[in-house]
Amino acid sequence: MSFAETIIPKEHLLGKTLPDLKRIAGKLGLPAFVAAQIAYWLYKTNIQSYDEMTNISKKVRLLLAEHYELGVVEPVKVQQSEDGTKKYLFPVSSHKFIETAFIPDARRNTLCVSSQVGCKMGCLFCATGRQGFQDQLSAGQIINQLRSIPERELITNIVFMGMGEPFDNAEEVMKAQEILTAAYGFELSARKVTVSTIGIVPAMEVFLRESKCNLAVSMHSPFDEERRKLMPIQHVYPIKDVIDTINCADLGKYRRVSIEYIVFGELNDTQKHVKELARLLNKTRCRINLIHFHPVPNVPLPPTNEDRLIEFQRALNEKGIVTTIRASRGLDIDAACGLLSTKALIQRENGDF
Amino acid sequence: MNSVESKPNVKFKSVSILSNTEISPNVFLLSFKRDFAFKAGQVLGIAVSSNDDARLYSIASGENDENISLLYNIKPGGKLTPNLAILRPDDTLWITVPFGSYAGSDEPAYWIAAGTGIAPFYSMFRSGLGSDKVLIHGSRTLDAFYFSDELLNDFGPRYVRCCSQQEGEGTYHGRVTQYLESLNNLPEDQKYYLCGSAEMVVECREILLSKGIPFSNVVAEIYF
Missing domain, CATH: 1.10.150.530 (DNA polymerase; domain 1)
Structure with missing residues (x-):
C-alpha cells in the first residue's frame, strides 16, 4: 500500500x-x-x-x-421481528455501526434511515442519544441503507427517523434527499420522503426553502420548561421558534408537516397539554403523530397509558388538529421509535473528560 | 455548546478581534469588545465571513465584563476553527445576537463541565452566580483546566478538577463520571447543570439519575 x-x-x-x-x-x-x-x-x-x-x-x-x-456496503446483520419489521446493521468504519429499520405494512413499505452514528442531542428518552455521538454519515452512507437491502425495490417511503439528528448533518442529508427524489436518482416522490428533526432552526429554514420533502418535528411537549427537561435543544431553539419557522415557510399544496409527540403517561398527556398544543399550532398546517413511549432502561419516564393516549388523541382531534397514533413496530428487536442503538458495538475513544 | 452547521437566516454584525490566544494546546480564547447585553449561559453564532454558516459558542465572560470572550478548540478538518485560529487582533469576526436559555441562578447547584464546556459556568461565575455552587470540571490533561487560577481562588474546595490521563496535585485522577460515581448523598433538591459533549452529558445524567436525582433537576447543555 x-x-x-x-x-x-x-x-x-x-x-x-x-x-x-x-x-x-x-x-x-x-x-x-x-x-x-x-x-x-x-x-x-x-x-x-x-x-x-x-x-x-x-x-x-x-x-x-x-x-x-464505489461506496456500496452490505449490511452485516439483519434481525426480523414477529411483525415483519427488519433491522439492518451496517458498518460505517471500524467499530462504528448504524441501524436501519424496514417497516412493511399493508399500504406501504417504509425504510427508516440513520443520518449519524449516535446522536449529539442528548434527549432524555432516546436510546440513540444515550450512546453519545460517534460520527457523521456521508450522503453515500445514507443512500447505501436503501441501495444495499434486498427490499430496495419494495420501498415506497423513506423516513429520516433512525439514528442521529438529520439537521446536525444538514449538508449530507440535503444531498441524500436530492438523490432519493431526483430523476437521475431513485425518483421517489418528495411526498414519500420525510426528514425528522428536533428543530434546528437554521437548517430547517434551508430545508423548507430548498427541498420539497415532508418535515416531521419532534415536539414531545409544548411547554418550554418541560421540553427543556426532556430535550436540551430547547435551550437554544425553543419550540415556539421552530413552529414560527414552519409558519413562515411556503409549504405549497401537498407538502406535509407532522408533529411527532411521544406520550409519557400522566406527564405530557393532560388537558393542559391539549390546550397549549392547540394554541401553539393554531396557525400551522400540520397533523400530530402520537407515539408510544417504549421504556428504555434507567430512563425515569413513565410508559404510555393506553386509555389516556386514546383520550388525548380524541381531545386533540376535537380541537381540530388531525391526530393519529403511530403503530409500534419491531418492538421485539428494538427497532421501534427511539430504540435504535449501536452502543454495545462502540469502542470507546478518548473523550474530553 | 459548540457548533451547529447550516446556512443561517440570521443577521450578522462584524466585530474587531482584540485578542485570540492559545491558552492550552489547540485551545484558544478569543475576545472582542462588548457592546451588547447578554445573560450568562447564552450562546453566540460566529463566522469568519458573513457568507459562512454560523456556529454556536457559549460566551465565556461575565455579563458586566468589558469584553466578550469565547473558548474554542481546533477541530482538525473543521470548517470554522482552523480559520478562526489564524485570526489576529483587528481582524473581523462575524457574530449573531446572543441567544439561548441555559441560564444560571442564585440557588445552590452543581456545575459539571468537560473540556471547553466550562465556558457557560465561567460566564455565570464572572456574572456573580458562583456562590453556593460546586464546580466539577473534567479534562484529559492537566493543562486543560482553563481559568483554574481564578476559579481555585474563588471556589476553593468547591472546585474539583478531574483529570483522566494525568495525575496532578490537587486534582482527582479519573474521569468526571468516576468522580460523580464516588459521591454519596447528593442533594436531591438542587439543580445539576451539565455542559460538555453528548457522551459526557448522557453519562453524567445517567449517574445522577441512578443516585436519585429527579430528571427535572438535571439541566443539560450539549455541544453540537
Missing part, C-alpha cells in the same frame, strides 16, 4: 449528486455524459463493482476505480 493510500482514503461515488458527478468527470477529463452514466449505475441498478458498468469503457472504469471507491 502506498503512502497516499494509507493517508487519504478514496472518496466514494455513491452519494454524489449529478452536479458532483459532472465535476468529477470534468476533473478526470471525461465527457459530461459519463456523469449521467455513472448516476444510472449508482442509483438505478444494484451493481456491486465498476466492471458491471457495461456502457462505460474499460479505460474510464479503471480511471474511476483508481480515484474513487
